[in-house]
Amino acid sequence: xxxxxxxxxxxxxxxxxxxxxxxxxxxxxxxxxxxxxxxxxxxxxxxxxxxxxxxxxxxxxxxxxxxxxxxxxxxxxxxxxxxxxxxxxxxxxxxxxxxxxxxxxxxxxxxxxxxxxxxxxxxxxxxxxxxxxxxxxxxxxxxxxxxxxxxxxxxxxxxxxxxxxxxxxxxxxxxxxxxxxxxxxxxxxxxxxxxxxxxxxxxxxxxxxxxxxxxxxxxxxxxxxxxxxxxxxxxxxxxxxxxxxxxxxxxxxxxxxxxxxxxxxxxxxxxxxxxxxxxxxxxxxxxxxxxxxxxxxxxxxxxxxxxxxxxxxxxxxxxxxxxxxxxxxxxxxxxxxxxxxxxxxxxxxxxxxxxxxxxxxxxxxxxxxxxxxxxxxxxxxxxxxxxxxxxxxxxxxxxxxxxxxxxxxxxxxxxxxxxxxxxxxxxxxxxxxxxxxxxxxxxxxxxxxxxxxxxxxxxxxxxxxxxxxxxxxxxxxxxxxxxxxxxxxxxxxxxxxxxxxxxxxxxxxxxxxxxxxxxxxxxxxxxxxxxxxxxxxxxxxxxxxxxxxxxxxxxxxxxxxxxxxxxxxxxxxxxxxxxxxxxxxxxxxxxxxxxxxxxxxxxxxxxxxxxxxxxxxx
Numbered sequence: 243x244x245x246x247x248x249x250x251x252x253x254x255x256x257x258x259x260x261x262x263x264x265x266x267x268x269x270x271x272x273x274x275x276x277x278x279x280x281x282x283x284x285x286x287x288x289x290x291x292x293x294x295x296x297x298x299x300x301x302x303x304x305x306x307x308x309x310x311x312x313x314x315x316x317x318x319x320x321x322x323x324x325x326x327x328x329x330x331x332x333x334x335x336x337x338x339x340x341x342x343x344x345x346x347x348x349x350x351x352x353x354x355x356x357x358x359x360x361x362x363x364x365x366x367x368x369x370x371x372x373x374x375x376x377x378x379x380x381x382x383x384x385x386x387x388x389x390x391x392x393x394x395x396x397x398x399x400x401x402x403x404x405x406x407x408x409x410x411x412x413x414x415x416x417x418x419x420x421x422x423x424x425x426x427x428x429x430x431x432x433x434x435x436x437x438x439x440x441x442x443x444x445x446x447x448x449x450x451x452x453x454x455x456x457x458x459x460x461x462x463x464x465x466x467x468x469x470x471x472x473x474x475x476x477x478x479x480x481x482x483x484x485x486x487x488x489x490x491x492x493x494x495x496x497x498x499x500x501x502x503x504x505x506x507x508x509x510x511x512x513x514x515x516x517x518x519x520x521x522x523x524x525x526x527x528x529x530x531x532x533x534x535x536x537x538x539x540x541x542x543x544x545x546x547x548x549x550x551x552x553x554x555x556x557x558x559x560x561x562x563x564x565x566x567x568x569x570x571x572x573x574x575x576x577x578x579x580x581x582x583x584x585x586x587x588x589x590x591x592x593x594x595x596x597x598x599x600x601x602x603x604x605x606x607x608x609x610x611x612x613x614x615x616x617x618x619x620x621x622x623x624x625x626x627x628x629x630x631x632x633x634x635x636x637x638x639x640x641x642x643x644x645x646x647x648x649x650x651x652x653x654x655x656x657x658x659x660x661x662x663x664x665x666x667x668x669x670x671x672x673x674x675x676x677x678x679x680x681x682x683x684x685x686x687x688x689x690x691x692x693x694x695x696x697x698x699x700x701x702x703x704x705x706x707x708x709x710x711x712x713x714x715x716x717x718x719x720x721x722x723x724x725x726x727x728x729x730x731x732x733x734x735x736x737x738x739x740x741x742x743x744x745x746x747x748x749x750x751x752x753x754x755x756x757x758x759x760x761x762x763x764x765x766x767x768x769x770x771x772x773x774x775x776x777x778x779x780x781x782x783x784x785x786x787x788x789x790x791x792x793x794x795x796x797x798x799x800x801x802x803x804x805x806x807x808x809x810x811x812x813x814x815x816x817x818x819x820x821x822x823x824x825x826x827x828x829x830x831x832x833x834x835x836x837x838x839x840x841x842x843x844x845x846x847x848x849x850x851x852x853x854x855x856x857x858x859x860x
Contacts, residue, residue, distance in 0.1 A: 690707070791854065
């Protein structure tokens with residue numbers, strides 16, 4: 243017994259000696275990143291030292307440049323490798339950190355007594371859950387609680403953080419540190435008949451469109467006629483799949499999808515029970531709406547997404563992902579809600595899978611300037627990995643035109659309050675296909691609903707298909723010519739309000755005003771690029787179906803093909819503009835424009851241009 247006690251005491255003394263030993267570092271700490279606190283965020287107090295932060299550490303990828311080169315090769319329709327998408331193992335080999343990077347990062351963490359809780363499948367991201375006190379020591383910084391002026395949301399963040407100098411080349415980003423994300427779904431609901439009507443609208447002269455398209459409640463039958471998918475029967479269901487993402491507590495409701503399909507696509511009603519619902523990081527499960535969900539109007543976005551896809555792409559299997567923040571999350575007085583950014587959690591989960599759907603829709607976005615640039619670039623690189631494996635990612639372009647209708651909101655996060663148009667992320671990432679919105683039918687025009695007061699006396703805000711130019715990402719090679727041509731055509735209009743050399747978005751568009759949909763057993767209408775994106779994803783999924791039927795690979799990362807060939811299978815939109823910031827905003831013109839992209843889909847032409855197979859009875 244005496245010997246045992248002596249051993250325990252000896253161990254405690256040794257442990258205390260380790261704790262008391264100053265943390266060693268090969269080099270002195272230097273500031274790695276600073277990011278201005280966005281407008282409307284106010285610093286309240288020092289963060290509680292015991293508040294738990296779930297750090298995501300982006301470790302330098304070993305050969306991302308080679309991954310990007312190969313991604314463009316397999317996505318370029320003129321390259322001999324077109325369609326030869328990379329395997330999961332090939333992608334992992336290109337992005338996994340070098341042994342030197344891996345060793346140095348882990349040495350640093352071990353010096354602080356930290357063991358990572360989990361890793362991404364390629365080991366290019368590692369996660370640790372630590373109290374604020376430990377994070378402050380690790381990053382030589384101070385965290386504070388910040389509160390947003392609009393809704394009093396609170397987050398624990400810092401405006402700058404540091405690393406030992408020798409690690410700057412081995413770690414790209416760490417979050418949450420300087421991030422002030424406010425991800426939002428791009429959808430507007432219309433209640434109690436509060437529908438603004440376009441004074442320029444004229445019913446279609448085309449008899450079929452006139453019969454099935456109602457501008458006040460647009461249905462799958464209209465979409466099928468408008469985009470010429472009517473009569474196409476899927477040929478590769480099972481081999482081909484389609485999916486959509488959910489964040490912010492959203493999850494699709496099967497009973498509402500059942501009601502929607504019974505009314506508008508009865509042959510597809512089995513989809514209501516058949517689609518797969520995957521929960522990631524403690525996201526909401528496959529459950530009915532709770533009383534709090536009803537009070538908060540939760541899952542209107544998720545219902546819109548699943549109904550738009552199921553209404554156009556039957557019999558293609560559908561996958562839904564509902565993603566929470568990074569677990570574990572412990573609410574506190576300073577941050578009662580999980581404010582972790584969701585895209586990285588989802589995309590790293592996706593990349594850990596052996597296979598996933600070939601077309602995926604996301605209807606959420608943040609203001610680009612609220613996302614630290616190093617973090618935005620790394621998340622965008624994760625999307626590039628998905629594209630390299632043969633999947634098309636679609637993101638909504640936003641519902642505020644070039645920025646909020648109030649010009650006082652069109653302010654940069656540069657510390658100088660510079661007036662500027664506001665771009666969105668991930669919409670601005672060059673490795674995703676960004677979707678704008680249209681309205682009317684013959685012709686389609688830019689989706690736009692000005693602010694108005696409805697018959698119920700309630701004021702309704704401005705809604706316009708979003709678009710613009712990134713301040714983070716330059717125009718990629720596949721669109722350099724069209725973006726330059728567009729900028730030149732403006733002849734100086736809006737100079738100084740946007741980045742002329744930036745990645746322009748959207749790339750493509752689809753209907754986005756007054757979608758018929760069900761929520762909580764009741765039918766209504768809803769609008770937004772949140773509607774356009776799943777609809778367009780469903781159409782492209784049908785193109786993939788035709789490609790698989792012809793024995794060919796799916797489209798994968800869509801943009802190089804879209805700008806080289808696919809644009810010929812689109813209807814160009816030439817009327818309307820991206821209203822916002824108290825100006826008309828970027829106008830739609832012939833060819834590409836930063837409000838409707840290259841246009842809206844003509845399904846059989848897209849199949850023909852891609853080399854897909856149309857059924858004989860189509």
